[in-house]
Amino acid sequence: xxxxxxxxxxxxxxxxxxxxxxxxxxxxxxxxxxxxxxxxxxxxxxxxxxxxxxxxxxxxxxxxxxxxxxxxxxxxxxxxxxxxxxxxxxxxxxxxxxxxxxxxxxxxxxxxxxxxxxxxxxxxxxxxxxxxxxxxxxxxxxxxxxxxxxxxxxxxxxxxxxxxxxxxxxxxxxxxxxxxxxxxxxxxxxxxxxxxxxxxxxxxxxxxxxxxxxxxxxxxxxxxxxxxxxxxxxxxxxxxxxxxxxxxxxxxxxxxxxxxxxxxxxxxxxxxxxxxxxxx
Amino acid sequence: xxxxxxxxxxxxxxxxxxxxxxxxxxxxxxxxxxxxxxxxxxxxxxxxxxxxxxxxxxxxxxxxxxxxxxxxxxxxxxxxxxxxxxxxxxxxxxxxxxxxxxxxxxxxxxxx
Numbered sequence: 001x002x003x004x005x006x007x008x009x010x011x012x013x014x015x016x017x018x019x020x021x022x023x024x025x026x027x028x029x030x031x032x033x034x035x036x037x038x039x040x041x042x043x044x045x046x047x048x049x050x051x052x053x054x055x056x057x058x059x060x061x062x063x064x065x066x067x068x069x070x071x072x073x074x075x076x077x078x079x080x081x082x083x084x085x086x087x088x089x090x091x092x093x094x095x096x097x098x099x100x101x102x103x104x105x106x107x108x109x110x111x112x113x114x115x116x117x118x119x120x121x122x123x124x125x126x127x128x129x130x131x132x133x134x135x136x137x138x139x140x141x142x143x144x145x146x147x148x149x150x151x152x153x154x155x156x157x158x159x160x161x162x163x164x165x166x167x168x169x170x171x172x173x174x175x176x177x178x179x180x181x182x183x184x185x186x187x188x189x190x191x192x193x194x195x196x197x198x199x200x201x202x203x204x205x206x207x208x209x210x211x212x213x214x215x216x217x218x219x220x221x222x223x224x225x226x227x228x229x230x231x232x233x234x235x236x237x238x239x240x241x242x243x244x245x246x247x248x249x250x251x252x253x254x255x256x257x258x259x260x261x262x263x264x265x266x267x268x269x270x271x272x273x274x275x276x277x278x279x280x
Numbered sequence: 281x282x283x284x285x286x287x288x289x290x291x292x293x294x295x296x297x298x299x300x301x302x303x304x305x306x307x308x309x310x311x312x313x314x315x316x317x318x319x320x321x322x323x324x325x326x327x328x329x330x331x332x333x334x335x336x337x338x339x340x341x342x343x344x345x346x347x348x349x350x351x352x353x354x355x356x357x358x359x360x361x362x363x364x365x366x367x368x369x370x371x372x373x374x375x376x377x378x379x380x381x382x383x384x385x386x387x388x389x390x391x392x
Contacts, residue, residue, distance in 0.1 A: 055357040
């Protein structure tokens with residue numbers, strides 16, 4: 001049972017951390033529980049579907065279907081986070097102004113919650129499909145249902161508890177820094193996902209590795225340790241990254257920051273001197 | 281200031297895409313998963329060369345090939361066959377295992 005619980009925990013943990021960051025980032029948005037719940041549910045259904053079609057996916061694209069699928073899922077999540085971050089940069093200012101002007105609650109329901117729903121769904125789908133496959137193997141391996149059910153229960157409970165602990169930790173950030181912090185977390189999450197996506201494409205020989213192992217910090221912090229895995233899920237920590245992973249990481253982070261700067265600028269400057277641009 | 285940065289990024293992406301699919305003139309190395317064990321459990325490959333690993337799962341259960349030192353993971357469906365690329369590797373020992381049957385599915389890749 002313990003073996004099953006540990007594997008389930010590992011996978012659930014990664015998904016739960018993503019969900020916590022999204023949950024924190026949508027603090028104060030009405031109805032967010034429903035959106036995120038829908039994301040998790042979609043992800044679970046997707047995970048079962050992916051696990052059931054594992055053979056089909058594996059054989060697709062000349063045997064590189066798995067890598068392409070994983071990379072696509074990861075890059076889709078990156079785009080969704082980027083879209084949300086840039087949207088927030090564009091509208092956040094207006095929302096804040098409205099809030100000040102009206103002194104009352106303005107619904108932020110128009111923000112692209114569907115983007116974050118997809119981020120949650122894709123994270124659950126990716127990690128969940130491995131759990132389902134693993135459970136197939138255990139059932140076929142003759143494990144009793146008590147072992148399997150107990151393992152799932154323990155693993156899911158442990159993973160969710162860790163995610164919840166992260167959420168509670170984030171809530172302790174003072175409110176004036178809160179959304180800055182969650183925005184950065186989302187950005188690092190996206191950069192980490194891009195790096196993982198690149199790794200899959202190197203594994204499929206679709207991208208050059210640019211150095212198969214740029215550095216090795218596995219003796220300092222192993223990917224398998226709890227902290228290593230937490231940081232892997234949150235900020236894309238990799239003890240032995242390929243050069244291209246680091247490149248994808250940096251470019252993704254830079255593009256999102258750039259997008260936020262470019263589109264986040266107020267378009268119409270109504271008061272002249274006030275908004276004078278700095279000389280170069 | 282910010283607009284100056286865009287061309288550089290586009291350039292970087294361009295360079296990246298230009299180097300895309302490196303033609304595969306690689307050597308194949310085969311592994312079999314049988315009764316939740318890797319056969320052979322030790323496989324020797326040339327160092328400093330990109331290696332194509334072909335793994336065939338003869339069991340009726342799924343397995344996941346995983347290696348921390350190679351930084352690779354890939355599901356091997358029941359009765360399925362997968363391919364993945366590793367390296368170029370420095371000479372050394374690179375352990376791998378089957379995530380779904382850790383007790384038995386263990387092996388090591390030796391780069392010489």
